[in-house]
Amino acid sequence: MRNRLVRPAAIFLAAAALFVAPLPANAAQQSWSDPSGDTNNTGLLDIGKVTVTNSKKQFGATFRVPAFDDARPFGSVELWLDTDAKKSGPEFLYSAGFPGESGFYTVKKWRINKTWFNVAGESKCGKAVKERFDLDNGVIGIKVKRTKGCTGAPKRVRVYARTTATGQYSDDDYSDYVDYDRKENDFYPAYKKFSPWVRR
Numbered sequence: 001m002r003n004r005l006v007r008p009a010a011i012f013l014a015a016a017a018l019f020v021a022p023l024p025a026n027a028a029q030q031s032w033s034d035p036s037g038d039t040n041n042t043g044l045l046d047i048g049k050v051t052v053t054n055s056k057k058q059f060g061a062t063f064r065v066p067a068f069d070d071a072r073p074f075g076s077v078e079l080w081l082d083t084d085a086k087k088s089g090p091e092f093l094y095s096a097g098f099p100g101e102s103g104f105y106t107v108k109k110w111r112i113n114k115t116w117f118n119v120a121g122e123s124k125c126g127k128a129v130k131e132r133f134d135l136d137n138g139v140i141g142i143k144v145k146r147t148k149g150c151t152g153a154p155k156r157v158r159v160y161a162r163t164t165a166t167g168q169y170s171d172d173d174y175s176d177y178v179d180y181d182r183k184e185n186d187f188y189p190a191y192k193k194f195s196p197w198v199r200r
């Protein structure tokens with residue numbers, strides 16, 4: 001059994017180390033900005049800069065939200081990766097809940113197909129995925145190592161990012177919970193739409 005978010009501090013450090021590696025010469029990376037202030041409440045999960053990376057060895061996406069201060073959202077984040085223009089919808093989903101666990105899945109027609117990892121465990125393909133869940137710096141993302149029998153060999157990648165908050169804890173120890181009157185969403189670039197393709 002493996003809960004990837006069970007010891008967040010350790011994971012943040014490991015992920016941060018992986019993410020500072022310089023991009024190889026053949027890597028493509030593109031960033032875009034989602035407007036800030038476009039959510040209907042406190043904006044704890046207001047999506048800002050979104051980045052897609054696509055290289056010979058790996059592909060992935062990250063997005064920024066405001067760096068966490070004291071308040072903590074109750075909700076979830078999702079990164080949907082589209083890697084095949086010929087197939088309807090995205091091929092991969094990373095999702096993480098606040099507070100709680102994360103998972104990575106293959107997707108067919110917007111529905112979860114296979115689980116690479118979640119709170120219950122990890123498959124062989126799950127080892128290809130590195131999470132970054134760095135709330136203190138407001139960065140959430142994944143990198144997927146190209147792996148035979150798991151990722152295929154996508155040439156281009158694009159992302160759809162979504163956040164949902166249904167309430168918040170006013171304290172960083174997850175106390176003093178307040179439920180929002182209505183759900184607060186943010187989408188990049190829009191509901192079930194994708195960024196431009198990034199070719200490697």
Ligand SMILES: [Ca+2]
Nearest residue numbers: 034035046047
């Ligand atoms: Ca936004």
